[in-house]
Amino acid sequence: MGSNGFGISEPISTGGPTELDVIQNGELEKFLADAGLYESNVEAIKREEVLGRLDQIVKTWVKSISRVKGFNDQLVQEANAKIFTFGSYRLGVHGPGADIDTLCVGPNHATRKEDFFGELHRMLAEMPEVGELHPVAGAHVPVMKFKFDGVSIDLLYANVAAFVIPEDLDISKESILHAVDEITVRSLNGCRVTDQVLHLVPNIQSFRTALRYMRLWAKRRGVYSNVTGFLGGINWALLVARICQLYPNALPSMLVSRFFRVYNLWRWPNPVLLCPIQEGSLGLPLWDPRRNFRDRQHLMPIITPAYPCMNSSYNVSTSTLHVMMEEFKRGYEICEEIEANKASWGTVCEPFAFFEAYKNYLQIDIAAENEDDMMNWKGWVESRIRMLTLKIERDTNGVLQCHPYPGEFSDKSRLFRHSYFMGLRRREGANPQDGEQFDMRMTVEDFKQDVYHYLDWKATMLIYVNHVKKKNIPIFVFPGGVRPSPPPRVRGSNCQIQKSPISSSGEIGAAVERRKRRHEETNSGVNQLESSFSSYSSDTSSFADTKTSKGHELNVAGTLCNANAPENTSISRHDVNESINQPETAETYRNGISTPENVVVEQFQEPIGRNVIAPQAVDDLGEELELKNEFRPFSGLTQANGTRSPIAAEEVEKTSQNGICGNGFDFLQNGSREELEPHELTAETPNVTLFVAPSKPMIRLSFTSLRKTS
Structure with missing residues (x-):
């Protein structure tokens, strides 16, 4: 050192x-x-008051459950819980309106499931100053989200191996982790890391x-x-x-x-x-x-x-x-x-023009029936979007790169629907072949199977993945709902210096x-x-x-060198499957349950965020997406027993009858987006029932024009 x-x-x-x-x-x-970026003194005082009130609530809560569990008056009086903060608030870099990351440390007899997400949740729900109470007990780090007197709170829980929690408890000591479960370790980790960072900076x-x-x-x-x-x-x-x-x-x-x-x-x-x-x-x-x-x-x-x-x-x-x-x-x-x-300094922080940076995008639309379902569905889908990035990298051998936009967009005229976007481009330095194409259908189907594996999935929770060109980006993503004019082409650097x-x-x-x-x-x-x-x-x-599987040396020294990110850090199919733990295809769509496509046909007859196409929009030179009426084998539509999945069979039937993408959303007819649908099975496979695929357009990424889009 x-x-x-x-x-x-x-x-x-x-x-x-x-x-x-x-x-x-x-x-x-x-x-x-x-x-x-700095909060007012009034807001700072209010945050302190809210934290003090929350600390009193958890102390009352732990005494209450101690009494219910049969402890005598003296033990009930000694029972205690304590609130700690971490994240941006503890680091002192939070801004106006930011939420407060908090941790409740309680005794070992105050359980997480029955007492924290049970009794404490009930207590908070009955308080008039508490609103938007949303427990997320199944998260990697379980959390209770709510607003207390208008202040957003994320509350974690850690029950440590102690009967009494002292007011001067030091959670930075290693002994606090003795005889606790993994969830408690993860819950404590936020506070411990934050305090250590403040200790290590000069x-x-x-x-x-x-x-x-x-x-x-x-x-x-x-x-x-x-x-x-x-x-x-x-x-x-x-x-x-x-x-x-x-x-x-x-x-x-x-x-x-x-x-x-x-x-x-x-x-x-x-x-x-x-x-x-x-x-x-x-x-x-x-x-x-x-x-x-x-x-x-x-x-x-x-x-x-x-x-x-x-x-x-x-x-x-x-x-x-x-x-x-x-x-x-x-x-x-x-x-x-x-x-x-x-x-x-303002030049460095100029907002990134995401919808001007690429020619091709994936649009991920989700819908639910009510606000609670959308909150749960939205959180799950957001946690899986990075898997789509990994799958695209895997299936294109790292040649196709993705730029997911962090956050969702909503068409205010359509309730309980959100859209996510992902920019697509070829990796710099890749050697393209003339007319090289990337078939995205199998990748997207794999991703949708992963998403539909959500344990609390309901038939009204929907997701669709579509290709959309830059000129056809829906207008609700732009401020004020107004599509900006294409910027003039300027030779040289595109970095404007103020x-x-x-x-x-x-x-x-x-x-x-x-x-x-x-x-x-x-x-x-x-x-x-x-x-x-x-x-x-x-x-x-x-x-x-030690060498990584990509052939790059792992040097603990953390050294600097005159090199940028490695070009060939692609992820193999085995690596992704190893980390994703993908479910079996037959389990993913839940045999015997009504598919999302059935529901959407009955309830939602229009596409999410129908595009308004700008007249004569100017396209940048770059990657081209081509439609091909071609079908190839796709094993992802078969179940483990060799039969077609319910989604596949119903999609084929509805596509042939309705002339649409088999989802009730008329994506193809508006001419602005093309849904990335799976291949239909046409190859001869042992023990698999064959069927004739309909003439449905297929999306392929074709990079025939290779100049980079700014």
Whole structure:
């Protein structure tokens, strides 16, 4: 460990700010204030009052259940529970209206299922100040969501191996994890990691300001979403914390600039670590690619500092990593302009024009019957969208990359319906073949089977996946429902720089000198990091010898190098199936239950978000999607016993009768979208009943025009 007591290496630079750095930092702080990222004193006081009230509620709750369970008066009086906070609120980077991540720690006799999601839920439901109460008991980390006096609360529960919870309980100690179940470990992990991050950064205030900016940047650039395959709040906090360790005396503006410079050069899957990985004494599983096959598949490991150390970014895929690396590069280039006084901090955070970036998109439409069903269905579908990205990467051998948009869109005229979008493009550097096509139908059917495996699925919960071109994106995704005019074509860089007030030649010269010095610092930091990690790596020598299945070395050192994301980090079918645990086809559609297609024909006769096509819309040159009247074998439509699945049979019948896509939504007739439907079975297969496929258009991705769309 470095002499500064932080991280696993010496800092790259301990230099302090120059006069120009102070000026730029003032501009950054003004930008954050103007962006409305700080809550008012009134709101801050209200949050504290709500947390105090919630703490009193859980104390009353645990005494009540202790009495019901037969404890005497003295034990009931001693019974206690305590509220902790974590996430953005605990880090001090939350904004107005943000929810508060909270954890209730209770005694071992207060159970999660019967007492927390039972009695405490009943108590909260009866309180007039509590609204929008929504328990999610089946989540990976079970949570109770609600609003308390208008403040959004996410409440987790951990029942530790203690009869009495002291008011001065220290959950950062390893002993708190003794004799608890895995869900309790995961529930405690948020608080433990947050506290450890604050302990490991050299300057908390600089860390907070830099993190506020990076969170705003990530949200505006569309890379803030753990569930979609990008990074969530804790991931960005860990990345910023590592930069704080590498530049302990830097101002927030300097930290932001170094953030882009360092991670633009970072060669993943080298992990980001704030401290050495501790083995611990409880034998809990740790992130360890030496022993764990799945850990070797992680593309962007960002390791939590609290025991048990885990990879917080396991959701990242090849496609989403590539998108983030492009954003790091863009941020680095604009920060170079800022240091030369030719751009502003607002330029870095300009919103990403997602619906102008690609020519081809997938549109994922979901519908439900009521608000409660939609809330449950929406949460499940969002958790599976990243699987569609993995499946597309798998089935195209990594050639086709996806850019999922983090968040949903809704047509206000249609209740209980949401749409998600995913941009499609060919991976840079891939060698295309003339007329090469990607058949998406089998991939989409595989994804839909996975989604319909939802344990609480109802026949009114629907999902459809469609191809839509840029010019036909539905207008409800645009602000005000107005489709923007196509931007004029400009040769050269498409990065528009917003210039700051003209500075003197002396300031420009000083800026150039600072840029040169910082480049030298970063380059020298490469060798410094590598050498400082040598002793640590010697204790874990097998890390350096471990190869991923993609042929990339896993070096715990977390070094920097002059390389971007690896080009050939594709995921094999075996790897995806290993991590997804896909259900059997026959089980997926629930034999004997009315299929979603039947329901949608009866209840929803119009497509979700019918497109309004802009007249004479201008198409960018890029990937082409072609319709082909062609059918090929698709085993995904057969059940384990060799017969067709109910969905397949009914789709064929309705398609031939109605001339539509077999879902009741007239996607093909409006000429703007084409649903990605599965192949119908035509090949001779032993023990399989054959049938004649109807003449239904089929979607194929064809890359005959290869110029990249900006």
